[in-house]
Each structure stands twice: as structure tokens, then as C-alpha cells.
Amino acid sequence: MKRLAIFASGSGSNAEVICEYFAQRSDIEVSLIFTNNPMAGVIKRACRLQIPVVFFDQKTFYHTGKIQQILQNEGIDLVVLAGFMLLVPPSLVKAYPNKMVNIHPALLPKFGGKGMYGQFVHEAVINAKELQSGITIHFVNEHYDEGNIIFQATCDIQPTDTVGDLEKKIHALEHAHYPRVIEEILNKQ
Numbered sequence: 001m002k003r004l005a006i007f008a009s010g011s012g013s014n015a016e017v018i019c020e021y022f023a024q025r026s027d028i029e030v031s032l033i034f035t036n037n038p039m040a041g042v043i044k045r046a047c048r049l050q051i052p053v054v055f056f057d058q059k060t061f062y063h064t065g066k067i068q069q070i071l072q073n074e075g076i077d078l079v080v081l082a083g084f085m086l087l088v089p090p091s092l093v094k095a096y097p098n099k100m101v102n103i104h105p106a107l108l109p110k111f112g113g114k115g116m117y118g119q120f121v122h123e124a125v126i127n128a129k130e131l132q133s134g135i136t137i138h139f140v141n142e143h144y145d146e147g148n149i150i151f152q153a154t155c156d157i158q159p160t161d162t163v164g165d166l167e168k169k170i171h172a173l174e175h176a177h178y179p180r181v182i183e184e185i186l187n188k189q
Contacts, residue, residue, distance in 0.1 A: 002186045003031040005076045007084040010118075012042025014082035014174050017050045021179035028186055033076050035047055036061065036086055061086060068095050078186055081140060082178070085117065086106065090142045098148075100140040101185065105170045105180050108136040112145030122163045122170070132156055133166060135173045139180050151181045 004022070008015045012033075012124045034048040034054045045051045060066050071079065081088075093100065099150065104112060106121045111133075114158040116124065125133045134154035144150040153176075155169040 002028045002077045002189070003025070003075050004028065004078050004182070004186075005032045005034060005071055005074070006030060006042075006082050007034045008039045008040060008042040008082045009035060009085040010040055010123065012040065012045040012083065013171065014178055015042050016045045016049065017175045018080065018082065018179045018182065019045075019051060021183075023049070029181065031076065032070070034067065035086075041145040042083075057173065059087065062089050065091070067130055068092055071095075077189060078182065079140075080182060083117075087114075087144060088140055088142075093140055095152055096140075098139050099151065099189075102138055102140050102147070103147070103174055104136045104138065104145050105133075106136065106172070107132070107134045107154065107166075108132055108138065108145055108149060112136075114144050116145070119167065122166045125157070126161065126163055126166060132155055133170065135170060135180060136174045136179065150185070152176065153177050 005017045022028045022030055030051055032054055033051050034135045035042055036056055043053055050178040079096050079100040106125060111121050111124050132154045136149055136154055141147040151171045156175060
């Protein structure tokens with residue numbers, strides 16, 4: 001059985017969609033959800049889905065090997081970032097080469113990097129008067145949003161679209177594609 005670990009810092013809508021996508025599978029499971037935010041909405045979602053949650057702080061994440069040890073002890077095959085706000089330390093990236101993925105709410109390489117998440121990305125896209133936006137699923141490396149791109153999907157932006165309108169379009173793309181792309185990556189391992 002292939003085992004996933006999801007890292008999330010926020011509401012956890014992508015994490016929930018991923019968990020539900022694999023819920024009835026006998027060959028793939030979401031084993032753990034990690035969060036650095038004790039107030040994250042993903043915690044309630046994980047409890048409802050009966051998936052164990054691992055809490056950690058920045059000191060633990062950056063200055064100990066505890067997270068990597070938990071991942072290895074649990075036999076995690078793929079680490080999935082889903083709204084995770086911290087830069088992954090190089091030691092963890094090296095432990096999971098091409099086995100750690102992230103989703104970004106824009107078409108990289110545009111609108112990526114430190115501070116470019118959630119509504120900040122959508123505001124930047126709207127302010128740049130882009131005609132399209134979308135999602136990028138990529139492998140994680142030592143830099144924000146610079147890993148090799150695995151998949152992109154686009155949506156059109158109407159002149160009347162607000163940040164909220166664009167956010168809804170992006171969420172729809174994330175929910176439609178992220179679980180499927182994760183499955184494809186696992187099937188290639």
C-alpha cells in the first residue's frame with residue numbers, strides 16, 4: 001500500500017478532497033496530516049475523516065530530525081503540501097527527492113515565491129491584468145515554487161472578475177486535478 005502524508009497550515013479544503021478521493025482505496029491511503037498551525041481548519045477536517053494529526057512548531061521543523069523520523073517510521077511514500085506555508089528545510093527535501101509535491105494557485109513561474117499564496121497571488125494576477133490564471137503542481141525543492149513542474153491547468157479571467165471570483169475558479173481546478181495528479185505520481189513509483 002502507498003502511504004501519503006499531507007502538510008497543511010490553513011483550512012484544509014485541498015487536504016479534505018485528497019483524503020476523500022483515496023478514502024475507499026485499498027492501495028493508497030492518507031496516513032497522517034501534519035500542521036504547524038494549532039488553529040488550522042485542517043485539524044477539524046482530519047478529525048472528521050479520522051486521520052491522525054501531527055502538530056509541530058518551527059523549531060522542531062527546522063532544527064530537529066523529528067518530522068523526517070515520523071515520515072520514515074510511518075513508511076510515507078509521498079509528501080503532499082496542500083496550503084502549507086513554511087519553506088521545507090533542505091534536509092527533508094533531500095530525504096524525499098521527487099517524492100514531495102506542492103500545489104500553487106497560479107501559473108508558475110509567474111506569481112510565485114515567498115509571500116505569494118492565497119489571496120495575495122490572486123490580487124497580483126488581477127492587478128497584472130492577466131487573461132488567464134490557473135494552478136501548478138510541482139515537485140518541491142529548497143526554494144519557494146521553483147521545483148520541476150508536473151502539471152498545470154488554466155482558467156480564463158474575465159474583466160469583471162474579482163479576487164474572490166478568481167479564488168473560486170482556482171479552488172475548482174485544485175480540487176479537480178490535485179488528487180488525480182497525486183495518484184499518477186504514485187502509480188509511477
